[in-house]
Amino acid sequence: MTRLAAALLAFSPWAWGAAPGRKPAAPEEAVVSNPSFEFRLPKGWRPAPTEDGSALVLGQAASDGASTFVSVSHFPEGGGEYKDAAAYLARYQGPRPVKAASTKTGPVKACRVGRRPAKGFTEDSVEFIPPRSTDTKKVPVREEHVVLEHGRGFYVLVFHASSADFAKRRPAFQRILDSFQPK
Amino acid sequence: MNALKRAVLSFSLAAAVAAPAAFLAPPAALAESALQYRQAILQDLDPSSADRLLKSDADRAAVRAALPADSTAIFRQAAELKDLMDMLGAHSDAATLRRALTARPAPSELFTQPAKLLGWTQRHAGASYDLVRAVVWDWDKLTREQAAWLSPQVTRQAWEAMTLPKRHEHMRRWGQAIHERLMKAAPKTQAEVDRMRQEYAAVRGAISHDEAVDISRRLTMASRSITALGDVQSRLSKLQDPALKTMLDQARNARDMETTLSTLSKIYDRMGVANGSLKAVAPAEAGQTLDAGSRSTLAKALGPALMRQVRGTTAGDDLAEFYKTHELKIAVAPRKAIATYDDGTRTITFSEELILELVKGEGLTVSQFLSRGDAFGRAAALLAPVFTHEATHQMQSEWARAQKISDQSGQHRELEAMMVEALFTNEKMAVDPGFKAVTEGAADRSLLAAESLSLAESLRKNRTLFRNKIIADHYPELNSLEANLWCGITFNLMLVKELQDEITRRRRLPIAEQGRLARGPPFPKPGMTQAEWSQALRKVGTPFLEDQVKRQRETAGAKAEDYDKSRDRLAQADRKVAQAMQDLAQGKRPGRKASGVPPP
Structure with missing residues (x-):
């Protein structure tokens, strides 16, 4: 078994099942993979279970309580919510049925996922911490959305972190972008 | 095809054929699979096997048939492992994860022994190891202030054994x-x-x-x-x-x-x-406090105002149907949560502080607030999303009663209620310009309004993240569905052990004493306290003890069925919300869907 395959077994127990009792090998190299894509997991980050074919990896929460994560979704052609990558970008750039006044979306800019050209934008909003309390606080958060067209569909990688921590945590997202491989 | 793709493909196929194989396999193979599950779950504490067993009705039937004496213990352990794995997947923050871990009401070595938990995490969820060290207050993870405060009282060695x-x-x-x-x-x-x-x-x-x-x-x-x-x-x-x-x-x-x-x-x-x-x-200034009279007037006015607000949405249509046969009771009282549903009195209670915040935010007295339709209408609009949430709890409780399952609170109920609420806000924003204007206008000064918008947008963006947020940030201390299962079974099995210990004790007594105890009374009443139970245990007739052992075993076994019903209800709610969100994205007008979550 290759090192990479051993790592895959260790990190994807929800994507496919091992036979009862089979123990995952110790991870030698952290890779998150599913049938649509794979990427390397930054040190200190953790994969979370998902059931919809997307991937979610968690970083350490910020001291202000805001969550840190990267989500990766694949939208195959004709797959439902978005017709294509342009529709995804337009949804965020145009008027939305639900959008708080404090949510500010930046313009679309060219960027890269590994060596592939992509498009991205940032969005500033707030998280409510603790939620649903008579004393909730608004904590500013920033998201970076990167949209990669590939084959007949497209991929969206979203990095979410506290605005105060965004720059410090951004290199982890860059590692994910650099290692991202669509399938 | 590279090695990576081959590895993924072969395991994907293995998973895809697993369920049908279980139906078709000969009895010997089912027994073999059951034995593998027992080894994987009870001995290896393997969370992947636990997850698979809980998801597969066929595999669970196989385990029940092949290992009748062990099946309850296997389900209990599987639920505990899934509970733990789901927690690790949802939480990023040591503080909320600790709240979740320490809130589980039943004893479990895995949840309470730091060395066991760390060993398990290292084997099965290595990437969470550092986080779990912080969660269990590992000595090396304490801050300088914490260590300085602890050191005069506790040695490192004592701490590690704690x-x-x-x-x-x-x-x-x-x-x-x-x-x-x-x-x-x-x-x-x-x-x-x-x-x-x-x-x-x-x-x-x-x-x-x-x-x-x-x-x-x-x-x-x-x-x-x-x-x-x-x-x-x-x-x-x-x-x-x-x-x-x-x-x-x-x-x-x-x-x-x-x-x-x-x-x-x-x-x-x-x-x-x-x-x-x-x-x-x-x-509060003069006139900005509530008394019994104004609380009651507010509560009476809120019911019809809220039902008007929710009309024409999926949640609103469901609630209109529900309240044709059930009473809508609203109260206003001091609460730390912004609203609650109490199944004992079947009442939805809004936090007095929240209402007063809306009154004060308008710069009005309570009586002005009640008499000015515009201000009261704005407040009803802001409270409407939370109302759909609490009213969903009332529907869940009635459904649980009709299904004869114990109405346990838990994250599954909150997740459904939050989805209903977020869907409501999405639909209402799309169809009601007045509601949209009030909510958007209030978002800067009212956290209630801002949070409703944020929740609505979060549902639209990513449902996995929405789910994780509800579990980790909103309700970390509540039981998950799996926790209800494993904690419930743990309690039943503890009672069985106590009953059996008492029966064994009696068998060692002189014959005359055994005869006297055999003629003892039945258990006095259901719903006893721990102290009442312990007292009754020594007095009730031995045949009643033996009958109770049987009943407790049956109750423990039936918990898996309750789990299935609640899990299926949540899955149905999830599909309904997903469909309604898709319809909304396609510009369809919201309203009651034929595929609704079952009414009670």
């Missing part, structure tokens, strides 16, 4: 000392507020949720008073008003925060400047 609840008890004492100090603090500068905020962040994981809310509320008051002090100072520099300047000095030099806030509030009134955000946290 259970998580014991360690947490120590750290709570450390946290409570800081809580006490912060609750007396009255910071007057931004730097002091920032220091207080840092201390709060450091202590948050060691204090209770309510204590955290207390400090956080104090921080809000401090922060708003400092912003207002700066604002008033700047406004007064352009005015020649000695009386107002004297009041500003009084606000600045006040010994407690409440006096600062009420003085600032009066300054704004005299300047004729609205400041809803300050007034919302300032002490």
Whole structure:
């Protein structure tokens, strides 16, 4: 078994099942993979279970309580919510049925996922911490959305972190972008 | 095809054929699979096998058939492992994960023995190892302040042998000392507020949720008073008003925060400047408190106003149908949560503080608020999303009663209610311009409005993240569906052991005594306290003890069926919400769907 395959077994127990009792090998190299894509997991980050074919990896929460994560979704052609990558970008750039006044979306800019050209934008909003309390606080958060067209569909990688921590945590997202491989 | 793709493909195929194979396999293969599950779950504590067993009705039937004596213990352990794995997948913050771990009501070595939990994490969820070290208050993960506070009382060796609840008890004492100090603090500068905020962040994981809310509320008051002090100072520099300047000095030099806030509030009134955000946290002015009469008037007016607000949405149509045969009872009372549903009285209660915040934010007295339709209507619009949430709890409880399953609270119920609420906001924003204007207009001063928008958008963006947020941030201390299963079975099996111990004890008594106890009375009543149960155990007739062993075993076995029903209800709610969100994206008008979650 290759090192990479051993790592895959260790990190994807929800994507496919091992036979009862089979123990995952110790991870030698952290890779998150599913049938649509794979990427390397930054040190200190953790994969979370998902059931919809997307991937979610968690970083350490910020001291202000805001969550840190990267989500990766694949939208195959004709797959439902978005017709294509342009529709995804337009949804965020145009008027939305639900959008708080404090949510500010930046313009679309060219960027890269590994060596592939992509498009991205940032969005500033707030998280409510603790939620649903008579004393909730608004904590500013920033998201970076990167949209990669590939084959007949497209991929969206979203990095979410506290605005105060965004720059410090951004290199982890860059590692994910650099290692991202669509399938 | 590269090695990576081959590895993925071969395992995907293995998973895809697993379920049909279980139906078709000969009995010997099913028994073999059951034995593998027993080994994987009870011995290896393997979470992947646990997850697969809980998801596969066929595999569970196989385990039940092949291993009748062990099947309840296997399901219990599987649920515990899935519960733990789901927690690790949802939480990023040590403080909330610790709250979740320590809130489970049944004893479990995995949840309470730090060394066991760390060993398991290393084997099965290695990437979470560091986080779990912080969660169990690992000695090397303590801050310098925490270690300095602990060292006179506990050695490292003693600490390492301690259970998580014991360690947490120590750290709570450390946290409570800081809580006490912060609750007396009255910071007057931004730097002091920032220091207080840092201390709060450091202590948050060691204090209770309510204590955290207390400090956080104090921080809000401090922060708003400092912003207002700066604002008033700047406004007064352009005015020649000695009386107002004297009041500003009084606000600045006040010994407690409440006096600062009420003085600032009066300054704004005299300047004729609205400041809803300050007034919302300032002490109540004349006419801004509730008594029994105004609480009752408010509650009576809220019911019809809320039903009008929700009309024409998926949730609204479901509720209109539901309340044709059930009573809608609304109350207003002091609450830390913004609203609650109490199944004992079947009442939805809104927090008095929340209502008063809306009243104060409008700059009105309670009676003005009640008589002015526009202000009351705006409040009803802001409360409508939360109303759909609490009313969903009422529907869930009635459904559980009809299904004859115990109505346990838990994250599954909250997740469904949150989805209903977020869907409601999405639909209402799309179809009701008045609601949209009120909610968007209030978002800057009302956290209730801002949070409704955020929740609605979060549902639309990513449902996995939405789910994780509900589990980790909103309700970490509530049981998951799996926790209800494993904790419930644990209690049943504990009772079985106590009953069996008593039966064994009796068998060793003299024959005459055994005869006397055999003629003892039945158990006095259902729903006994622990003390009543222990007393009854020694007195009831032996045949009743033996009957109770059987009943408790049956109840433990039936818990898996309750789990299935609740899991299926949640899955149905999830599909319904997904469909409604898709319909909304395609511009269809919202309303009741034929595929609705089953009404009671």
